[in-house]
Amino acid sequence: MPTEAASVPAQAVSGNGRTVCVTGAGGFIASWLVKRLLQKGYTVRGTVRNPADPKNDHLRALDGAADRLVLLRADLLDPESLVAAFSGCEGIFHAASPVTDDPEKMIEPAILGTRYVMTAAADTGINRVVFTSSIGTVYMNPYRDPSKPVDDTCWSDLEYCKMTQNWYCYAKTVAEQGAWEVARERGLDLVVVNPVLVLGPLLQPTVNASTDHVMKYLTGSAKTYVNAAQAYVHVKDVAEAHVRVYEAADAHGRYICAESTLHRGELCRILTKLFPEYPIPTKCKDEVNPPVIGYKFTNQRLKDLGMDFVPVLQCLYETVKSLQEKGMLPVLPTNDQDQPMITPTITSPATIP
Numbered sequence: 001m002p003t004e005a006a007s008v009p010a011q012a013v014s015g016n017g018r019t020v021c022v023t024g025a026g027g028f029i030a031s032w033l034v035k036r037l038l039q040k041g042y043t044v045r046g047t048v049r050n051p052a053d054p055k056n057d058h059l060r061a062l063d064g065a066a067d068r069l070v071l072l073r074a075d076l077l078d079p080e081s082l083v084a085a086f087s088g089c090e091g092i093f094h095a096a097s098p099v100t101d102d103p104e105k106m107i108e109p110a111i112l113g114t115r116y117v118m119t120a121a122a123d124t125g126i127n128r129v130v131f132t133s134s135i136g137t138v139y140m141n142p143y144r145d146p147s148k149p150v151d152d153t154c155w156s157d158l159e160y161c162k163m164t165q166n167w168y169c170y171a172k173t174v175a176e177q178g179a180w181e182v183a184r185e186r187g188l189d190l191v192v193v194n195p196v197l198v199l200g201p202l203l204q205p206t207v208n209a210s211t212d213h214v215m216k217y218l219t220g221s222a223k224t225y226v227n228a229a230q231a232y233v234h235v236k237d238v239a240e241a242h243v244r245v246y247e248a249a250d251a252h253g254r255y256i257c258a259e260s261t262l263h264r265g266e267l268c269r270i271l272t273k274l275f276p277e278y279p280i281p282t283k284c285k286d287e288v289n290p291p292v293i294g295y296k297f298t299n300q301r302l303k304d305l306g307m308d309f310v311p312v313l314q315c316l317y318e319t320v321k322s323l324q325e326k327g328m329l330p331v332l333p334t335n336d337q338d339q340p341m342i343t344p345t346i347t348s349p350a351t352i353p
C-alpha cells in the first residue's frame with residue numbers, strides 16, 4: 001500500500017502533511033479545488049450531504065484520493081456535522097451553497113449555513129477560512145458608474161437585489177457580510193474569492209447552473225439571447241485562486257476572480273464560430289435598445305499573487321467539449337464548409353472578428 005508521501009508529486013508538496021476541509025466537495029468548483037489540493041499534496045476532507053451517493057464517485061477517482069481524500073457527511077444547516085468535519089483541519093474552503101434564485105432554497109443555507117461554517121471554524125481552531133463568495137456580492141448596485149472597473153471595495157446593494165428579486169445575489173451578499181462579521185468577532189482569518197460566472201470542463205456527472213448558461217444556447221432551448229453582458233472565468237483558475245489565497249501568508253480581503261466580459265451576442269457568435277453545428281441564437285430578444293455594456297472587473301489582486309487566466313475563448317471551447325465528452329450534449333455532424341474558423345489553440349479573444 002503506498003504511503004501518503006509516495007502519492008504526492010515531489011515538486012508539488014506545499015500541502016504535504018497538511019489537512020484541509022472543502023465544503024460541498026462534489027460541486028462543480030469544489031471538485032476542481034479538491035483535485036488541485038490533492039495535486040499539491042494536501043490531505044482533504046470533503047463534506048457532501050450523502051457520501052454514498054454515486055454522484056460523488058468522481059472525487060474518489062481523483063489522483064491521490066485513495067490515500068488523501070475522505071468524504072464526510074455534513075449539511076450547512078447542521079452545525080454539529082460541520083464541527084465534526086473541521087476538527088483536526090488547519091484550513092477550511094467553504095464552497096457549499098445552493099446556486100439558485102429560489103429564495104426558499106437559497107437564503108437559509110447560504111446565510112445561516114455560512115454563519116455556522118464560520119462559527120464551527122472558530123470553535124475548532126482553524127487557521128484560515130477561504131470563502132467562495134461571488135461577484136454577485138460586488139456589482140449589483142444601480143448607482144455604480146459602468147465605466148469604472150469594479151474592484152474588491154464594491155458591494156452589492158441589498159435593497160436593489162430584493163427589488164430585482166435576485167435572491168442569489170442577495171443571499172450571497174448577506175452571507176459574505178455575515179462571514180466578515182463572525183471573522184471580526186472571533187478573530188478568525190478569512191479570505192474571500194469572488195468569482196464571476198464559472199465555466200470549463202466538468203468533473204461531476206451532472207450539469208450545474210453556470211454550465212447551463214452555455215448549454216441552453218446549444219440545445220435550441222434559447223431561441224434568442226438577452227441584451228446583457230456577463231464576465232467569465234475558467235474553473236481551473238477559480239480552484240487555483242482558492243489555493244493561492246490560502247497559501248499566501250499575507251493574503252487578505254476579497255479577490256475578484258474574472259477573465260473577461262462578453263455581451264451575450266458576442267458569446268453566441270463565438271460559440272457559432274467554434275461549433276457551427278448547433279442551433280445557436282443569432283437574434284437579440286431586445287431589438288430596440290443598444291447592446292448593454294457590461295462591467296469590467298479587475299483581477300489585479302490575483303495577478304499580484306502570480307496568477308494568469310485562461311482566455312474566455314478557450315474556456316468556452318473546453319466547456320462544450322466537456323459536455324460532449326460526458327454525453328450531456330449530443331455530438332452533431334459538422335459540414336466541412338461549416339468548420340470553425342478558429343481553433344482552441346488561439347488564445348486571444350481579439351482573434352474573433
Ligand SMILES: NC(=O)c1ccc[n+]([C@@H]2O[C@H](COP(=O)([O-])OP(=O)(O)OC[C@H]3O[C@@H](n4cnc5c(N)ncnc54)[C@H](OP(=O)(O)O)[C@@H]3O)[C@@H](O)[C@H]2O)c1
Nearest residue numbers: 024027028029049075076096097098109134197198208210
Ligand atoms: N458556478 C459559478 O458560476 C459561481 C460563480 C460565483 C460563485 N459561485 C459559488 O461557488 C460555490 C460553488 O458553486 P458551484 O457552481 O460549484 O455549484 P454546484 O456545482 O451546484 O455545487 C454546490 C454545492 O453546494 C452543496 N450544497 C448546497 N446546499 C447545501 C447544504 N444545505 N448543505 C451542504 N451542502 C450544500 C451541494 O451539495 P449537494 O451535492 O449535496 O447538493 C453542491 O455540492 C457556491 O458557493 C457558489 O455560490 C459559483
